[in-house]
Amino acid sequence: MTSAPSGSPSRHADPDENPYVEATPADFEPVAELSAEDAAEQASLLRSAIREHDHRYYVEADPLISDEAYDRLFARLRELEDAFDLSTENSPTRRVGGEPLDELETVEHVAPMRSIDNSTEADAVREFDERVRGGLDAAGFDPDEAAYVCEPKFDGLSVEVVYEDGEYARAATRGDGVAGDDVTEQVRTIRSVPGRLRGNPPARLAVRGEAYMPRDAFEAYNEELMERGEEPFANPRNAAAGTLRQLDPAVVAERPLDVFFFDVLGWETAEIEDSEADDAPERPTAHWDEFDAFDALGLRRTDRIERVRDIEDAIDYRDRMMADRDDLNYSIDGVVISVDDREHREALGSTARAPRWAFAHKFPPRTATTTVEGVTVQVGRTGRLTPVAELHPVDVGGVTVSRATLHNPAEIEALGVNVGDRVRIYRAGDVIPYVPEVVEKRSEGTYAFPETCPVCDAPVERDGPLAFCTGGLGCPAQLDRAIEHWARRDALDIEGLGSERVEQLREAGLVESLSDLYDLTVADLTELEGWGETSAENLVDELEATKEPSLDRFLAGLGIPDVGATTARALAAHFGDLDAILDADENALREVDDVGPEVAASIRTFFDTDENRAAIAGLRERGVEPEPVDVETGGALDGLTFVFTGSLSTTRSEAQAHVEAHGASATSSVSGNTDYLVAGESPGRSKREDADAADVPVLDEAAFADLLAERGVAWPPDGEE
Structure with missing residues (x-):
């Protein structure tokens, strides 16, 4: 028997050559006083030092500096990269997340990643x-x-x-x-x-x-x-x-x-x-x-x-x-x-x-049997209803279990479970155990799933095996999520309205609907713990600045199921103003690029819900009115439909917005209506295959730039006058 191998002393940064490995300055010199060369050199040292600190903290669990010192180094690197355009593909600052993706592409592995034969029995080994x-x-x-x-x-x-x-x-x-x-x-x-x-x-x-x-x-x-x-x-x-x-x-x-x-x-x-x-x-x-x-x-x-x-x-x-x-x-x-x-x-x-x-x-699974004493239906922030079995407490693998998920109403029906039945509980390492079977039927029939939301009493609708509250923006259980979604970067982009502050505003009774955000005052906020005059004024100013959002951001902020930033832009470009979208039937919605039957039905259902209509009316009453889009004006790219894949010299969302600003459509998937697939570096295989199947021309970025130049459109966007 041999113990684990020992590691190598190689490092990302040598403390004798890098001043940011074992000590960090309390203050850095102002960015304005740095030359481009000095900034690049300092950024390089910071990247190496931060990689070393990441390795020592996350791999070796042996940090060299305090969290506060690390945060100073990280903030300085980001400051330099922003000021001097020094960001690199694998800079530590990229760990905070990049541009949202439209879909997950498929890529082939370098070598097969096979399964392994297995057994719980020693004789099989x-x-x-x-x-x-x-x-x-x-x-x-x-x-x-x-x-x-x-x-x-x-x-x-x-x-x-x-x-x-x-x-x-x-x-x-x-x-x-x-x-x-x-x-x-x-x-x-x-x-x-x-x-x-x-x-x-x-x-x-x-x-x-x-x-x-x-x-x-x-x-x-x-x-x-x-x-x-x-x-x-x-x-x-x-x-x-x-x-x-x-x-x-x-x-x-x-x-x-x-x-x-x-x-x-x-x-x-x-x-x-x-x-x-x-x-x-x-x-x-x-x-x-x-x-x-x-x-x-x-x-x-x-x-x-x-x-x-x-x-x-x-x-x-x-x-x-x-x-x-x-x-x-x-x-x-x-x-x-x-x-x-x-x-x-x-x-x-x-x-x-x-x-x-x-x-x-x-390892063998961990199971036990016990009795269902009740069923509680929880409402998630997406409106999904999840049934939870309340159990007579039982020991499962050394852990006392008194609750187990029943997943969804279809699972209840498949199990035929009801209050009073004796069931098997399966944990196998799960923090939330579940019920795989009824071992003794002691009740009559199956638990009747509620037809109305236990929180807001709105009707419950089934979507395959799942159940959802139809209360939408009017359901208190869903409101926190709706507010956070409204404030997202790709929606209204409201700083200072994260989950903790949303929860605080809700608990204080200051926000009972989405439109209540626009009734907040500095005086309201400064009475809450952790709010100063400056932070309160900043949030009120941020909210005021969102009262005339672009139509696509307004739509994206509502959290309509199946409507992300790309589809919101397509809707805005097609209909031009909010009322036209509110009144559009499913057939009219399906005329929009990137909107199929399911998405059209989802949009129509959202706008037909009284609570959602009331929430939109409340926003408009408080002066939140999305700016209309001039759909009559054609553009140099009018009539063309583009799909983008891979990495370009700008982000994918910026590329989509750029062609749309000149009259084109930008969709997330290739179809027979697509005119060009623009493939940057490391393009997705599935989109290339779809383009080949549909005989859609594939352009690399240089060919795409030439196509735009022929029509008088600059590429990349920042090269435009």
């Missing part, structure tokens, strides 16, 4: 060992020379992360094992994922990791969600998966995700033209040594790994990990036992689904 030994013997290797690496099986979301010349380049979810969702911008925000590798990296490195939410952070985050009236996540795995699939990287940046790296998918030392990695070391020949490489490169990995030669030691490792799992700050559902030597792995090969050289020895 012994059979795996026999297969390995027999396979090695048949291939001419001595089976007694084989060793296994044992490591935790993390219960999160598997991701591929690719580095080129040591720089973070791409990330993707596992997907079907061959291709997954492109989550490059989302993973970029995770602080334990380095934007630049340490030491001497290969030209291209693809590594497999597990994104997860630490247990303590998950519990704190769930508590925050419930305090705000939002639906909590069922478990840390769902939280990680749901977070990484967010289209807005800024949302991901606000959530406490972390990553463990555990496998090398690809290692190329000099395959990239002009690579600086010609002298990089070759790929390690053993999996055990890959963990040393992770240390040297600054990639976070677990230290709960062991190397063994006897399969009984591997089984013993699993039993010890099962005993310790409740003390870990991350969820695991078993252990992975894999052949260490790479030549041995290659000789054993893989099936179409799983490698023959690895096996997961899983």
Whole structure:
């Protein structure tokens, strides 16, 4: 049995050469007094120092400086990048989140990310060992020379992360094992994922990791969600998966995700033209040594790994990990036992689904039986109704459980569960347990799901297996979310109106509807804890400045289901003013690019709800009137429809707004109505395939600029007079 390998002392920044590693100045010289060269040099030192501090804090858990000192360095770097236009793709400041995405593109993996055969039974692990030994013997290797690496099986979301010349380049979810969702911008925000590798990296490195939410952070985050009236996540795995699939990287940046790296998918030392990695070391020949490489490169990995030669030691490792799992700050559902030597792995090969050289020895699920004493229906801030079983308290794996989710009304119907029934509770590491089956029917019939909202008494509507309150902006349970959505950056962009302050205003009784925001006074606000004269005046001024918003921002701010910034712009450009949209039927709405039958129905349902109409009327009564759009005026790009994919020299939303300002339409997906797909760097494969299928021309950015120039339109937008 061998303990975990030791790491390399390589660093992002040497304290002897970088003044920001072990000490930070209380004040920096004014930006106006710096030359461009001095600013660039200082920014470079700050980036290196911040990367070192990120590594020491998030990977080694051994910080060098205080949080306050770190914040000063970070703020200074952002100040320099903004003042001198010095931002780089992998700057630490990019971790706060980039431009919201329209959809997740699909990308192919560097190497297949296969599943692993598994069992909870020790005999199955012994059979795996026999297969390995027999396979090695048949291939001419001595089976007694084989060793296994044992490591935790993390219960999160598997991701591929690719580095080129040591720089973070791409990330993707596992997907079907061959291709997954492109989550490059989302993973970029995770602080334990380095934007630049340490030491001497290969030209291209693809590594497999597990994104997860630490247990303590998950519990704190769930508590925050419930305090705000939002639906909590069922478990840390769902939280990680749901977070990484967010289209807005800024949302991901606000959530406490972390990553463990555990496998090398690809290692190329000099395959990239002009690579600086010609002298990089070759790929390690053993999996055990890959963990040393992770240390040297600054990639976070677990230290709960062991190397063994006897399969009984591997089984013993699993039993010890099962005993310790409740003390870990991350969820695991078993252990992975894999052949260490790479030549041995290659000789054993893989099936179409799983490698023959690895096996997961899983933990048994934690279950118990108890009685349903009641059902509570919670209303989330999206209006979704979630039934919760109130249980006779029971011990499940050392945790007393008195509540369990029933998920939705369809799940209740499938289970046939009612108050009084005896049910099985399944936890398996879940913070929120659930009910998988009724083990003894003690009641008559099935629980009758309410037909009206338990908070506002509005009718409940079903959407497939789910149920929603139709109260919309008039439902108190949904109002907090509506206010926060109204204040979002891509809506009315109201600073100082975050979740904590919204909650404070609601608890003080100052805001009972969206329109009440515009009745707030400085005197109202200064009576609340934490508000000074300046902060109160700032918020009142911010609100006053939003009384004449653009029509698309007004629509985006209402939180209409299925209507984001792109669709809001399309609606505004097509109809021109709010009343025309309010009165448009579904057929008229479907004439808008990017609006299909489902979106048209969603828009019509929203505006047909009395509570939503009343909220809009209340806003208008307080002087909030969106500016109309002149739809009669044509433009140089009139009649053209563009779709954008990949990275351009400007953000995607700016590109869309630019072509729309000149009369074109910009949609998020390729269809037969699309005139051009504009593909920047790292374009999404699905949009390219859709364009090929629909015979839509694909332009790179240079060709796109030429097309616009022919019509008298400058590109990029800031080049326009």
